[in-house]
Amino acid sequence: MNKELVFKILEELIKIDTTNPPGNEKNAVEYLQQLFLEYDIYTEVQNLGNNRANLIASYGVAEPEIIFCGHLDVVPSTEEWTYPPFQATWQGTRLYGRGTTDMKGAVAAMSAILIKLAKDKIQLDGKVTLVFVADEEFSNLGMRNFLQKKRTAYMAVIGEPTELQLAVAHRGVLRDYIDIIARPYHAALPERESNAVNNAAEAMLSLFRLNETLKSYHHEILPPPSIAVTKIEGYENDNIVPGNVRLLTDFRILPGMNFEECRKLEESILKNVGKYEITKHFFMPGGEIDLQHEVVKRCCQIGEKVLHRKQRPVAFDASCEQCFLVEHGIPTVICGPGSLNQAHIVDEYIEKEQVLLSEEYYMNIVKEFLIGAENETIEGSE
Structure with a gap:
């Protein structure tokens, strides 16, 4: 050559x-x-x-x-x-x-x-x-x-x-934006148990715990699926507890896992985080x-x-x-x-x-x- x-x-x-x-x-x-x-x-x-x-x-x-x-x-x-x-x-x-x-x-x-x-x-x-x-x-x-x-x-x-x-x-990847939504309020007021920041924290913990469930998925040579939060946004002002906290997820998936299956897995662990919206950012099988x-x-x-x-x-x-x-x-x-x-x-x-x-x-x-x-x-x- x-x-x-x-x-x-x-x-x-x-x-x-x-x-x-x-x-x-x-x-x-x-x-x-x-x-x-x-x-x-x-x-x-x-x-x-x-x-x-x-x-x-x-x-x-x-x-x-x-x-x-x-x-x-x-x-x-x-x-x-x-x-x-x-x-x-x-x-x-x-x-x-x-x-x-x-x-x-x-x-x-x-x-x-x-x-x-x-x-x-x-x-x-x-x-x-x-x-x-x-x-x-x-x-x-x-x-x-x-x-x-x-x-x-x-x-x-x-x-x-x-x-x-x-x-x-x-492995493929699904990246979703998850918006955790609640009413914003003055940071000087007594902390409210249900707010976007606390609910976002619960959402992140729930997403992390989802990895335990995903370990049950098996492939001949690939590791099991996994999910991580790679970005957090939520600032409005120094003295405001924001009304929207946005998370970006990175969900690594096995061949054969389609978009609908992955979305259902995400939604299954977000039941206790109050109001939220999910927007697809990217999907590759x-x-x-x-x-x-x-x-x-x-x-x-x-x-x-x-x-x-x-x-x-x-x-x-x-x-x-x-x-x-x-x-x-x-x-x-x-x-x-x-x-x-x-x-x-x-x-x-x-x-x-x-x-x-x-x-x-x-x-x-x-x-x-x-x-x-x-x-x-x-x-x-x-």
């Missing part, structure tokens, strides 16, 4: 600020599109407005099709960094920068293999398609837009950071692929070949867009370079070896599923 190319792509992507919000993923799309066009690779830009876009690039014939998917947006970098988040700084074997792990490292590796296939004119028994989407970190605008037109594929690989362990399932699926088995075998150790399917600890692809009937696994422990933190970095191994892993997926024995001339390095 071309080691210089994959790191050139990664460094350039890091330098393009795609912080979401506002995203500006189209800047990264334009860079990658121009790069692919140099190798006569087919590209399509899906414009989403406000300088946001998806990029689709493909090589090969129509069927079967393997999708390699990544997101171009990154989370904000508001804290003080040792290394500037958008300059791509090497320190030994580590490359520092926002998005190195989550997940421009995978995007660079996927891009490099597509260029390798096109440059060497490798004959495929199918098609490799890269789908690089906008807005994964916020509301999945890019993936939802892509799937409005895309209905089928043989399989998909999402390059979220798993340290190249094959992940087959993730859980996702999974059967542990015995042929794609899972063969990808584990590829992992053993590349990483030189026994592989077994694992859970992905965060949420991701696997669920949307699976809902459209596309068997999807999660496998990418870097550790989830590096995602969303100050001084995010990725190890050089992880990027190179991911490039090898993805190329071996192409060889396993789309290259016949008579065409296996893709080895070699540059």
